[in-house]
Amino acid sequence: MVVKELGNQKIEALAAKLQGKIVMPTDADYTEARKVYNGMIDKHPGMIVKCLDVADVVNAVNFGRENNLLVAIRGGGHNGGGLGICNEGLVIDLSGIKYVRVDTSDNTVRVGGGNLWREVDHATHAFGLAVPAGIVSSTGVGGLTLGGGVGHLSRKYGLTIDNLLEADMVLADGSLVTVNADLYPDLFWAIRGGGGNFGIVTSFKFQAHPVKTVFGGPTLWPIEQTEEIMEWYDGFLSNAPDELNGFIATMVIPGPPFPEHLHKKQFCGIVWCYTGDMDKAKEVFKPVLEKKPVFEHVGEMPYPTMQSLFDGLFPPHMHWYWRADFFDGLGPEISAQHLKFGSNIPTPLSQMHLYPISGAAGRVAADKTPWAYRDTKYAGVIVGVDPDPKNADKITNWCKDYWTALHPFSSGGAYSNFMMDEGQDRVKASYRHNYPRLVEIKTRYDPQNLFRVNQNIKPKNSE
Ligand SMILES: Cc1cc2nc3c(=O)[nH]c(=O)nc-3n(C[C@H](O)[C@H](O)[C@H](O)COP(=O)(O)OP(=O)(O)OC[C@H]3O[C@@H](n4cnc5c(N)ncnc54)[C@H](O)[C@@H]3O)c2cc1C
Numbered sequence: 001m002v003v004k005e006l007g008n009q010k011i012e013a014l015a016a017k018l019q020g021k022i023v024m025p026t027d028a029d030y031t032e033a034r035k036v037y038n039g040m041i042d043k044h045p046g047m048i049v050k051c052l053d054v055a056d057v058v059n060a061v062n063f064g065r066e067n068n069l070l071v072a073i074r075g076g077g078h079n080g081g082g083l084g085i086c087n088e089g090l091v092i093d094l095s096g097i098k099y100v101r102v103d104t105s106d107n108t109v110r111v112g113g114g115n116l117w118r119e120v121d122h123a124t125h126a127f128g129l130a131v132p133a134g135i136v137s138s139t140g141v142g143g144l145t146l147g148g149g150v151g152h153l154s155r156k157y158g159l160t161i162d163n164l165l166e167a168d169m170v171l172a173d174g175s176l177v178t179v180n181a182d183l184y185p186d187l188f189w190a191i192r193g194g195g196g197n198f199g200i201v202t203s204f205k206f207q208a209h210p211v212k213t214v215f216g217g218p219t220l221w222p223i224e225q226t227e228e229i230m231e232w233y234d235g236f237l238s239n240a241p242d243e244l245n246g247f248i249a250t251m252v253i254p255g256p257p258f259p260e261h262l263h264k265k266q267f268c269g270i271v272w273c274y275t276g277d278m279d280k281a282k283e284v285f286k287p288v289l290e291k292k293p294v295f296e297h298v299g300e301m302p303y304p305t306m307q308s309l310f311d312g313l314f315p316p317h318m319h320w321y322w323r324a325d326f327f328d329g330l331g332p333e334i335s336a337q338h339l340k341f342g343s344n345i346p347t348p349l350s351q352m353h354l355y356p357i358s359g360a361a362g363r364v365a366a367d368k369t370p371w372a373y374r375d376t377k378y379a380g381v382i383v384g385v386d387p388d389p390k391n392a393d394k395i396t397n398w399c400k401d402y403w404t405a406l407h408p409f410s411s412g413g414a415y416s417n418f419m420m421d422e423g424q425d426r427v428k429a430s431y432r433h434n435y436p437r438l439v440e441i442k443t444r445y446d447p448q449n450l451f452r453v454n455q456n457i458k459p460k461n462s463e
Pocket residue numbers: 037072073074075076077078079080082083084085094113114133134135136139140141142143144145146147148149150151195196197199200201202314417418453454455
């Protein structure tokens with residue numbers, strides 16, 4: 001069933017039950033409401049329910065199920081593949097369910113299902129605390145957390161899911177459950193990496209950590225030094241304290257705020273974040289500076305500044321094409337491909353990043369959460385990015401060619417939140433040995449696959 005085949009009466013009856021509102025294609029705010037972060041995604045949902053509380057989510061889920069509609073769940077709307085939206089169906093938009101409550105008695109944080117990370121960082125920073133998240137502050141808490149959550153604090157405090165203590169969820173049958181280590185432990189396991197497959201999370205509870213000021217920022221080397229820098233970085237990070245995180249990239253410096261002599265040139269860059277004792281930071285960074293970067297901007301800064309360092313470079317609605325893989329190391333055959341494709345970046349904002357999965361993130365057992373690749377070393381992502389839709393083919397082709405050249409050296413799967421449209425086999429490969437258990441849980445709680453606009457774990461009867 002598609003929304004336009006439902007009568008007005010049904011939609012009006014739903015509207016009467018909501019605190020929030022329904023946005024229909026004929027409404028003035030529809031164009032804005034259907035936009036997601038990735039401008040390449042141009043989907044036209046039949047209706048968008050802007051929820052304001054859990055009751056709205058329950059009503060919307062029941063409406064979607066009873067009318068056999070395609071249902072998408074929208075958190076922060078950042079997903080590369082546009083999995084927060086759908087064509088013709090029902091979008092359950094959580095952006096109105098926002099609050100952050102910090103409990104300093106045990107350093108825990110309650111967060112609404114529709115919050116963005118910048119709102120969490122702002123609230124926790126006031127108490128000298130932080131929850132591990134990603135590297136761009138406009139990303140949604142919902143999608144990032146449910147997929148895993150890789151970022152500047154991964155080596156010290158683990159992935160975001162390693163810090164998830166509890167969640168409230170609306171299941172496919174419309175019931176609300178609280179899940180944690182004791183309540184619905186199967187669901188609690190599944191949502192720590194299994195995405196939005198199992199229900200709509202309306203509230204998250206996280207463990208926060210004492211992080212207030214960090215020492216970090218970017219260092220750049222000419223792209224010609226990529227092989228040398230990758231080899232050095234791989235060894236250096238393997239012996240570095242957990243307090244030091246750094247992701248490595250091939251990139252172009254697009255323009256300001258970087259100095260003019262760097263503009264439009266290609267670089268191998270590392271973005272560092274050190275959370276240890278500030279008095280020791282200079283000593284920790286000594287070997288980095290001894291590698292003589294052509295540009296460095298590392299220093300002390302508040303954690304929320306680190307978290308939003310790149311927000312200005314990546315405003316919403318540009319065109320993005322994504323490809324991803326995990327890597328067990330950065331051997332010469334791998335770095336040679338990075339040199340080749342990094343020397344040929346098609347547009348100023350297109351980049352490749354490798355995020356370390358080591359330290360605390362790597363010490364979690366590979367079946368403790370669905371996030372199966374704990375023994376890999378890097379979560380890699382290639383993004384073709386440009387504001388001009390005319391360059392869509394150019395960025396897509398570069399991204400695919402780069403990925404195709406590297407894929408034979410990968411560990412097999414990819415981080416689900418870095419994938420776009422890689423297909424069902426890749427979803428299975430990414431969950432590895434955990435996939436069958438995810439299928440069991442999906443079959444138990446969502447046998448009709450109501451929640452299927454995601455990197456989908458198919459219930460048994462639909463395989
Ligand atoms: C600029 C940028 C930078 C990024 N950086 C990082 C990074 O550093 N680290 C990292 O790990 N990832 C990063 N990501 C990837 C990010 O984790 C994913 O795009 C993620 O899906 C975004 O979540 P969202 O809530 O904003 O997305 P949405 O598009 O709203 O949703 C994505 C998926 O999650 C589901 N979902 C969202 N909220 C809920 C909820 N409350 N309950 C149930 N299901 C829900 C949706 O159904 C959908 O399937 C980045 C993405 C972008 C665009």
